[in-house]
Amino acid sequence: MKPKTHINDGGQIIEREMTEKEYAALIESGWTETTPEETPTE
Amino acid sequence: MAVKTFTTGEVLTAADTNTYLNNGGLVYITGASFSAVTEVLLDNVFTATYRDYRFVFDCQSSAGGAIFGFHVRSGGSTISTNTYQHSTLFMDGTSITTARSTTQPAMRVGANDTNAYHGMTLDIFCPQLAQPTRVTSLFNRGIGYQPEMGFGGNTNSTAYDGMRIYVGSGTMTGEYVLYGCRKA
Numbered sequence: 001m002k003p004k005t006h007i008n009d010g011g012q013i014i015e016r017e018m019t020e021k022e023y024a025a026l027i028e029s030g031w032t033e034t035t036p037e038e039t040p041t042e
Numbered sequence: 043m044a045v046k047t048f049t050t051g052e053v054l055t056a057a058d059t060n061t062y063l064n065n066g067g068l069v070y071i072t073g074a075s076f077s078a079v080t081e082v083l084l085d086n087v088f089t090a091t092y093r094d095y096r097f098v099f100d101c102q103s104s105a106g107g108a109i110f111g112f113h114v115r116s117g118g119s120t121i122s123t124n125t126y127q128h129s130t131l132f133m134d135g136t137s138i139t140t141a142r143s144t145t146q147p148a149m150r151v152g153a154n155d156t157n158a159y160h161g162m163t164l165d166i167f168c169p170q171l172a173q174p175t176r177v178t179s180l181f182n183r184g185i186g187y188q189p190e191m192g193f194g195g196n197t198n199s200t201a202y203d204g205m206r207i208y209v210g211s212g213t214m215t216g217e218y219v220l221y222g223c224r225k226a
Contacts, residue, residue, distance in 0.1 A: 003213055006076040009118075010086035013074050026080060029122070029147075032211040034105050 003033070066224070068096055073219035078104070080213055084220060085118050085204035088170040092222030097164040097205070102184075103154035105212025111148035112164065114175055114196045115204030121196065122147050128194030134186065149194040152181030154209055159184040160216075167195075169202045 002018045003026070018026065046062050048054065071087055088095065113120045126149045129142040143150075152162055160183060167176040179192035196202070207218075 004077075004079040005081050005083065006074070006079040007083045008072055008074055008085070008087070011072045015076060015079065018080075030210065031080060031208075032105070032108070034212060 068221035069224050071095075071220045071222050073217065075217045076101075077215045078213040079215075081206055081208040082218060083115065083120075083204065083206050085115060087205070087220055088166075088201075088203050090170065093168060093171070093225060094223040095166040095169065096221045096223065097162075097166060097207075097218065098221070099162045099164070099207060099216065099218040100160065101214040101216025102157065102159045103209055103212055103214045104157065105209075106154055106156040106158070108154055108210025108212075109150050110152040110154060110160075110162070110181070111208050111210065112151045112177060112179070113148055113206040113208070114169060114202040115206055116200070116202050118204070120206050121198070121202070125196050125198050126194060127197060128192050130193075131191045132188070133190075134188050148208075149177060149179075149192065149196070151177070151179040151192050151207070152190050153183060154212070154214075155183065155185040156212075166205070169205070172201050173199050175202060 002023045004015055005018050005022060007014045046058065072084065076082055113122055115121065124145040124147050126146040127144045128146065128149045130140065130150060132139045151164065152160060154160065160181065162179060162181045165178045169175045174195055174197050176195040181190040181192065183190060
């Protein structure tokens, strides 16, 4: 499941799962799902 | 006029109530709670009504080892070009660490720890004016209550109508309130 985004547009609030495009941009920005030092390595 | 002294027997009018009782120095614009999100986006919140803003934010973060960042937004889009600067001051009780970074893709406003509770205040200056947006951040890092102060912003002389707070790893759950600084 993709992470969620919280959008407050002038008081209209939507909290939803990220779209594929938003998720791709998030990953591109360097976001990681877990603490970097706890990320399993091979 | 932000202050009025009422006298004994004076009639409290609806106009006075609306002006003086409902609007303090900080005027509520919007606020909400959020749960397990990576980012909080606020759009159409910076307007000509206010010049400067205060953003009060608290959260629990799920992961550690990454930063909390700030972006300005325009028309629903995040500005993530290398147009941010920040100087930070971090104290862990033993030492003080300082850093200054220019041409960054975001402004650092804090750092997260696994399952830590954080509190943050941002003062945001002139985001809706065609001049650089200045931001002062005070971040209380939940583990050890270590303070981090940040001074930075976006260097574009551009008007923006929104902002983004994000976490670099994991998610965050909490609440925020955005206030406008009443001018008179």
